[in-house]
Amino acid sequence: MATRSSASRVGGSDLAGLESRRRVLLFVQNLGGGGAERQLVDMANYWAARGVEVTLVTISAGMADFYPVSGAVKRIRLVEDPRSGKVMRVAGLVRQLRAQVIATRPHAVVSFISENNVLALLATRGLGMRTIVSERAHPQYDTSVPAVWKSLRWLLYRRAAVVVAQTRDTASWIAKHCAARVRVIPNALRALPEPGVARGPLMIGVGRLTRQKGFDLLLNAFARLRPRFPEWSAVILGAGPEQQNLARLSEELRIADSVRFPGSDPDVESWMARASLVVQPSRFEGFPNAVLEAMGMGAAVISGDCPSGPSDLITDGVNGRLVPIEDVAALAAAMEQLMADSQARARLGLQARKVQQEYSQEKIMSQWDSIVFGDGEPQGAGA
Secondary structure (H helix, E strand, O other), X not given: OHHHHHHHHOOOOOHHHHHHOOEEEEEOOOOOOOHHHHHHHHHHHHHHHOOOEEEEEEOOOOOOOOOOOOOOOEEEEOOOOOOOOXXXXXXXXXXXXXXXXXXXXXXXXXXXXXXXXXXXXXXXOOOOOEEEEEOOOOOOOOOOOOHHHHHHHHHHHHHOOEEEEOOHHHHHHHHHHHOOOEEEOOOOEOOOOOOOOOOEEEEEEEOOOOHHHOHHHHHHHHHHHOOOOOOOEEEEEOOOXXXXXXXXXXXXXXXXXXXEEEEOOOOHHHHHHHEEXXXXXXXXXXXXXXXXXXXXXXXXEEEEOOOOOHHHHOOEOOOEEEEOOOOHHHHHHHHHHHHOOHHHHHHHHHHHOXXXXXXXXXHHHHHHHHHHOOOOOOOOOOO
């Protein structure tokens, strides 16, 4: 049994004692403003509030946490030596993470995002440790992972106790290409505040400012509609390498006076509460946290029908709108229809709020409990 192996081989603690004080070590690159980081912080805080001993490890020494972490969570920051070559830096991180695993003696190590997952699997090799890794984007479409890390992912994912995917499509790809045991667990929706303000002529997009998120498509579509809807404005929340390009595009499209880029904001719910429209025209996704949260806040949402995730949440015309990716004309048409029809927006938003039950934190975290602290092993993709 995995838990007995972990207890006996990592620090020699007694299994009964370990069971009585559940422990988990969570690992990710940093706690910046991304959706994966938000999910991991929510998981850490959830478990800590229920008496689990949670250790949250990141690599980003000196970087402030964007999301608030409970004081009951032990925070560890690994340190990279910038003077070392890449191989030596990786080896140093693996040694540091391994030391934390041995010191913590957790029931399981849980890691998010490809490169971190590889480090976690290397760090726990030979420890008899239950290591669970999670892909947060569809690997087939995510071009940000360097080739060497893709090769390591292929070699190591089969050694994971479980690889968690957010959608069945992603799970099938991982099972086929990595020969791994896969479990589908979507994002959880934490408790959200009730919208307490009137929604105005405001549309927002939320996410890291990268090409993946398709905010250039949003700007081009908004520019087509600006003459008809001069009272509307757009706000794109987030930070990233495309910020200057997006600002330049808004100037070229002559809509800069109606578009704002305020950066990342941890209080994204307040924006979603007063926005009449949330537009997420992503080119690909893992499981779009911004779409889930906007729906939970009762906003009318338009999303790119990209692989993968949005179609798991949205039934087109029922609780939101799906449009083909890279299709500015289709995006503009959907935006125009909803910008002109407040009743349609309200109807979609009312149906969208039902995600609060389907993706409740209690429901989703019970699935994580089963693979982190339970004895069952998933069988194949989607188990």
